[in-house]
Every structure is written in C-alpha cells, then in structure tokens.
Amino acid sequence: xxxxxxxxxxxxxxxxxxxxxxxxxxxxxxxxxxxxxxxxxxxxxxxxxxxxxxxxxxxxxxxxxxxxxxxxxxxxxxxxxxxxxxxxxxxxxxxxxxxxxxxxxxxxxxxxxxxxxxxxxxxxxxxxxxxxxxxxxxxxxxxxxxxxxxxxxxxxxxxxxxxxxxxxxxxxxxxxxxxxxxxxxxxxxxxxxxxxxxxxxxxxxxxxxxxxxxxxxxxxxxxxxxxxxxxxxxxxxxxxxxxxxxxxxxxxxxxxxxxxxxxxxxxxxxxxxxxxxxxxxxxxxxxxxxxxxxxxxxxxxxxxxxxxxxxxxxxxxxxxxxxxxxxxxxxxxxxxxxxxxxxxxxxxxxxxxxxxxxxxxxxxxxxxxxxxxxxxxxxxxxxxxxxxxxxxxxxxxxxxxxxxxxxxxxxxxxxxxxxxxxxxxxxxxxxxxxxxxxxxxxxxxxxxxxxxxxxxxxxxxxxxxxxxxxxxxxxxxxxxxxxxxxxxxxxxxxxx
Numbered sequence: 001x002x003x004x005x006x007x008x009x010x011x012x013x014x015x016x017x018x019x020x021x022x023x024x025x026x027x028x029x030x031x032x033x034x035x036x037x038x039x040x041x042x043x044x045x046x047x048x049x050x051x052x053x054x055x056x057x058x059x060x061x062x063x064x065x066x067x068x069x070x071x072x073x074x075x076x077x078x079x080x081x082x083x084x085x086x087x088x089x090x091x092x093x094x095x096x097x098x099x100x101x102x103x104x105x106x107x108x109x110x111x112x113x114x115x116x117x118x119x120x121x122x123x124x125x126x127x128x129x130x131x132x133x134x135x136x137x138x139x140x141x142x143x144x145x146x147x148x149x150x151x152x153x154x155x156x157x158x159x160x161x162x163x164x165x166x167x168x169x170x171x172x173x174x175x176x177x178x179x180x181x182x183x184x185x186x187x188x189x190x191x192x193x194x195x196x197x198x199x200x201x202x203x204x205x206x207x208x209x210x211x212x213x214x215x216x217x218x219x220x221x222x223x224x225x226x227x228x229x230x231x232x233x234x235x236x237x238x239x240x241x242x243x244x245x246x247x248x249x250x251x252x253x254x255x256x257x258x259x260x261x262x263x264x265x266x267x268x269x270x271x272x273x274x275x276x277x278x279x280x281x282x283x284x285x286x287x288x289x290x291x292x293x294x295x296x297x298x299x300x301x302x303x304x305x306x307x308x309x310x311x312x313x314x315x316x317x318x319x320x321x322x323x324x325x326x327x328x329x330x331x332x333x334x335x336x337x338x339x340x341x342x343x344x345x346x347x348x349x350x351x352x353x354x355x356x357x358x359x360x361x362x363x364x365x366x367x368x369x370x371x372x373x374x375x376x377x378x379x380x381x382x383x384x385x386x387x388x389x390x391x392x393x394x395x396x397x398x399x400x401x402x403x404x405x406x407x408x409x410x411x412x413x414x415x416x417x418x419x420x421x422x423x424x425x426x427x428x429x430x431x432x433x434x435x436x437x438x439x440x441x442x443x444x445x446x447x448x449x450x451x452x453x454x455x456x457x458x459x460x461x462x463x464x465x466x467x468x469x470x471x472x473x474x475x476x477x478x479x480x481x482x483x484x485x486x487x488x489x490x491x492x493x494x495x496x
Contacts, residue, residue, distance in 0.1 A: 004040075004041065005037055005038070005041045005298055006297065006298050006299070008033070008036075008037035008040070009034065009037060009298060009299055011033070012030050012033040012034055012037065013030075013073070013077060013299075015029075015030070016030050016073045016076065016077075019072075019073065021067050021072070022063065022066060022067060022072045022073065022076065024060060024063065027056060027059045027060060027063070027076070028056070030076070031052050031055060031056045031059075034051075034052065034055070034080070035048055035052050038051065038052075038261075038264070041261050041264070042231060042261025042262075043261040043264045043265050044231060044234060044261070044265040044268070044269060046268075046269075047087060047264065047265045047268045047269065050087075050268070051083055051084075051087055054083050055079055055080055055083050058079050058083075059076050059079055062075070062079075077299070080299070081295055081296070081299055084295040084298060084299065085291045085292045085295040086291075087264060087267060087268050088263070088264065088267060088274070088291035088294055088295055089267045089273045089274055089289070089291040090291055091291060091292070092275075092288050092289065092290045092291070093248060093273040093275050094275075094288065095126075095220055095275070096219060096220060096247075097189075097190075097219070098219045101187075101188075101189040101190075102134075102180070102183045102184060102188055102189050102190055102191045103189065103190045103191070103219050103220070104180060104191045104193065104216050104217065104218040104219050104220075105122070105190065105191065105192045105193065105218060105219065105220045105221075105222060106176075106193045106195065106212065106213060106216065106218040106220070106221045106222070107119055107122075107192065107193065107194055107195060107222050107224055107250075108195050108197075108209050108221060108222070108223055108224065108240065108244065108246065109197055109223055109224035109225060109236075109240075110197045110198060110201070110226070110236060111142060111196075111197035111198055112197070112226065113197060113224045113225060113226045113252060114224060114226065114252035114253065114278065115139070115194055115195070115197060115224045116139065116145055116148050116149050116152065116194055117148075117152060117252075117278075118224055118250060118252055118276075118278055118286070119135055119149065119152075119192050119194045120135065120149070120152035120153060120155070120156055120158065120283055121278060121283050121285070121286035122192055122222075122250075122276065122286065123135055123153070123156065123158045123190075123192055124156045124158065124283050124284070124286070125276075125286055125287070126190050127156070127158065131189055131190045132187070132188050132189050132190065133158060133188065133189075133190040133191070133192055134158075134159055134160075134161055134179065134182070134183045134186070134188040134190070134191050134192070135149055135153050135158055135159070135160045135161065135192050135194065136160075136161045136162075136175065136176060136179030136180075136183075136191060136192065136193045136194065137149045137150070137160060137161065137162035137164070137166065137175065137194055138172040138173075138175045138176045138179070138193050138194055138195050138196070138212060139166065139172070139194050139195055139196040139197070140164055140166040140167070140168065140169065140170045140171075140172050140175065140196065141166075141168065141172075141196035142166075142196060142197070143166075143167050144166070144167070145166055145194070145196070146162050146164065146165060146166035146167075147166070149162065149194055150162055152283070155283065156283050159186075159188075161175075161178070161179040161182050161183075162175075163175060163178060172195065172196060172208060172212060173208075173211045173212055173215050176193050176195075176212045176215055176216050177215045177216060179191060179193065180216050191216075193212065193216060193218070195208070195209060195212055196208060201236055201239045201240060201243070206240075206243040206244055209240075209243075209244045210243075210244055213244060213245075220247050220248065221244070221245065221246040221247050221248075222246065222247065222248050222249070222250050222275065222276075223237055223240055223241075223246040223248070223249050223250070223272075224250045224252060225237060225249055225250065225251055225252065225262060225266065226252055226253055227251045227252060227253050227254050227262050227263055228253050229262065231261060231262070231265070233262035233266060234262060234265045234266050234269050234270075237249065237266055237269070237270050237272075238269060238270055241270050241272065246272060247272065248272055248273050248274070248275035248276075249266055249267075249270070249272055249273065249274045249275065250274070250275060250276045250277070250278070251263055251274055251276070251277045251278065251289065252278040253278065254277045254278060254279045255279045255280050255285070263294070273289075274289040274291075275288070275289060276288060276289055277289045322337075332429055332433075333428075333429060333432055334393055334394050334395075335385050335388065335392075335393035335394075335396060335425060336390075336393045336394065338385065338425065339382065339385045339386070339393070342378055342381060342382050342385070343382075345378060346378055346379075346382075380411075380413060380417070381421060383411040383412065383413065384407060384408075384411045384413055384417065384418055384421055385421075386411070387406075387407045387410035387411040388407055392407070396422050396425060396426065399418075399422055404418045404419060404422075
C-alpha cells in the first residue's frame with residue numbers, strides 16, 4: 001500500500017544524502033517534496049501541514065548542530081522517522097483485558113469493511129496468546145453474515161454463538177446480551193461481538209450500535225476501517241466517534257494498492273490509536289499495528305523485527321533445536337531437514353511479501369527481483385522432495401538415473417528440475433560445512449546481489465528457493481600439473 005509513498009520518500013532523501021553540508025534551503029526543498037508526496041498519497045491536508053511544520057522547525061533549530069556531525073542528512077532522516085512514527089500513533093497499543101473475565105470486544109464499522117472476517121482473525125490471534133475467545137453473531141442484517149461467521153469460526157476452531165439465523169430475523173441486542181451470558185457460563189475469557197454495518201453512517205446504525213454498547217458494556221470498542229477508501233475512512237471514523245465512541249481502530253486490506261492516506265490521517269484526526277492491521281486474506285495475516293515498524297517500512301528501512309518474529313513463530317522450537325544440534329555436531333543436513341524448512345517458509349506466507357520487509361525492498365532493482373518471484377516454486381520443490389523415499393532424502397548420493405526419473409514422474413516435474421534441486425542441495429551442504437569450519441559464507445554463483453540473504457531462517461543457500469533457480473554448480477578447474485625437472489638431482493630435491 002505504501003510503495004508509492006516510500007519510493008517518493010527515497011527519491012527525496014537521495015538528493016539530501018549527496019550534500020556534505022546542509023543549508024536551510026535544502027531543508028525547505030526536502031519538506032516541499034515530502035509535502036507533495038503525502039498529499040498525493042491522500043493524507044489529510046491538516047495532518048500534512050502539521051507534520052511538515054514539526055519536521056521543518058526541528059530541523060532548522062538543530063541545523064547548526066547537525067552540520068557539526070559526520071552525517072547531517074542522517075540526523076534529518078531521524079527527525080522525519082520520529083515525526084512519522086508520531087502521526088501513526090507513537091507506540092503499539094494492546095487489548096486491555098478486563099480484571100474480571102470475560103473481556104468484551106465490540107466490532108463496529110461500515111458494511112464491506114471486513115468486520116466478520118476480521119472477527120475471526122482477532123479470535124485466532126487471541127487464541128495463539130493463550131486466550132479462549134467466543135465469537136458472537138450480532139450482525140443479523142446482512143445476508144448470510146451469521147453463516148459466514150460460523151464458517152470462518154469453524155475453519156480456525158473457534159466457537160460461534162449464533163442463536164438467530166440472521167437475514168433480518170432476530171434482535172441483535174438480545175443476541176449480544178445472551179452471548180455474554182453464554183461466555184460466562186462456558187468460561188470463555190474473551191467475547192468478540194460482530195455487529196451490523198451499513199453502506200454509510202446513518203441514524204439507524206448509530207442507534208443499534210449504542211443499544212448493543214449499553215447492553216454489554218464492552219471493555220474495547222474497535223472501529224474497523226477499510227484502508228482502501230482513503231479520506232472517507234477518516235470522515236466515517238470521526239462521525240462514529242462522535243455518535244457512539246470507540247477505543248481503537250483496526251485497518252483492513254492494508255495489502256491493497258490504495259495510496260494509504262487513511263492510515264497516516266486517522267490517528268491524528270480521531271485521537272484514537274490504530275491497534276491492529278489486516279494484511280492479507282488468510283486468517284494468519286493479522287497482527288498488532290506497530291507505528292515505528294510501519295514508519296520504518298515507509299522510509300525504506302524494512303521491518304526486520306516483524307520478519308524475525310514470523311520466522312520464529314513458523315519454526316517450532318524442537319525443529320530449531322534439532323537443526324542447531326546438527327550444525328554444532330558436524331552432522332550433514334538432509335532433504336528431510338530441508339523439507340521442514342520449506343514447510344516453515346510456507347507458514348510465513350508469500351515469499352515476495354517476506355522479502356519486501358528487507359531494507360531497500362522498494363528500490364528499483366530489488367523491486368524487479370521481488371516481482372519476478374514465483375511463490376509456487378516452493379510447492380514444486382516440495383513435491384519433488386516428497387516424491388523421494390526416506391533413504392533418498394537421507395542420502396541423495398543413491399539417486400541414480402532411474403530413481404531420478406521415478407521422482408520426476410511422481411512429482412509431475414521434469415528430470416532436469418530434479419537434477420537441479422539435487423545439485424543445489426549438494427552445493428548447500430558443502431557451504432554449510434565450510435561455514436561450520438569457520439570458512440565464512442562462500443560467494444555462490446547465481447545468487448547475484450542477494451548473497452547476504454543466505455543466513456535467513458537458519459538455512460543458508462536453501463536449494464529450490466524462488467528466484468534462485470539460476471544457481472549453477474561452481475566450475476571445477478583441475479589443478480595444473482607441476483612440470484618435473486629433467487635433472488635427476490633437481491627432481492629428487494623437488495619430490496623430497
């Protein structure tokens with residue numbers, strides 16, 4: 001969503017970095033470029049003016065001290081980063097749990113914002129934290145809203161309280177009240193109430209939301225906003241805040257291609273923090289909103305912390321300990337180990353999205369590489385490994401021509417792809433041995449400018465990685481034979 005804004009920021013900073021000494025005119029110039037970039041990204045004008053004013057004033061006040069430093073442009077970059085983090089909310093805000101369970105969370109928002117899907121994502125997120133959430137279907141207005149909530153709840157094994165069929169039948173206030181009572185009886189410590197939305201903010205929507213709020217007395221009211229509707233999201237949030245009130249904002253569809261002005265405007269305009277963000281269609285594509293991490297992404301610094309957290313959650317501790325033990329003991333990595341790492345990578349989500357969290361991912365060259373990545377390469381590689389017998393996965397040296405042909409038929413791939421995978425895996429094994437023996441990371445051909453990614457996930461140089469299929473075996477140049485002297489005395493001395 002912020003790709004366009006990020007590239008404009010990078011362009012503005014590139015001119016500043018080339019200056020050894022910064023003048024007030026340089027600050028005015030970069031502020032003008034940033035102002036233009038923010039307005040084009042649909043950020044509210046009031047928020048833009050406030051942001052530029054703060055950046056400009058802080059930079060000019062510190063200008064003399066900045067020029068005394070080694071890298072004055074980096075100091076201005078830090079000021080912009082701090083102010084950008086500030087307008088995004090400053091720091092992450094978590095759910096406030098009730099002192100006496102259950103904690104009641106009410107979701108509200110317009111129709112089409114993604115409340116029902118988000119209710120399931122939030123429930124799964126809380127379940128992973130050790131909570132026992134219950135979903136309550138109080139959206140009885142939208143066709144099949146109750147059925148949808150039941151289906152998404154079943155997919156993630158979260159119970160759904162739905163005594164009414166919906167589709168205009170039933171009283172949403174009574175359902176919400178009964179759902180809270182049911183949660184108390186069944187000892188659920190979190191209740192998530194999905195309420196009805198409308199195509200626009202109207203009196204009927206407000207009154208229904210107020211009645212549900214008064215009936216269940218929620219600990220948190222979260223306003224769900226579609227990040228792709230731009231400034232309308234801010235106006236809607238403000239109207240709902242004035243009419244009903246809410247404690248935090250949840251942004252959906254943050255993986256879309258809209259300009260992202262809502263995310264940069266809504267905190268400043270409403271005074272309420274963005275608490276969560278939905279970044280994809282899967283139930284796992286949901287997390288706390290970290291303002292400092294989002295600011296880092298916008299400024300092209302990547303989000304290594306989130307990437308590390310996703311890698312840690314995808315690889316269970318037992319598998320990690322096993323791989324570390326193998327590495328320390330000098331035992332060879334097998335294709336079974338490689339298969340477990342492939343499965344962990346698949347759990348982490350889209351490969352292009354993961355690599356997009358690296359610093360400089362929005363640069364032209366890196367962007368082209370990310371666009372060329374085929375996420376299905378992981379599936380194809382996995383099918384080849386799974387078509388091998390346990391013996392073949394443990395010892396690839398037994399893979400003769402007939403075995404490779406059988407694996408190719410079983411996986412539906414060409415024999416050349418099987419050969420390529422085995423060759424690259426053998427090369428990766430050698431590389432791991434060299435690293436273990438203190439030889440450092442070898443310069444593998446075919447990796448291009450991405451060699452620094454070798455250590456990601458504890459699996460340097462994984463074979464079969466998307467975008468790396470061009471890797472070739474290093475050329476084996478036979479050593480030149482040393483000429484022997486024709487003089488018997490000299491030859492004897494050389495051979496001694």
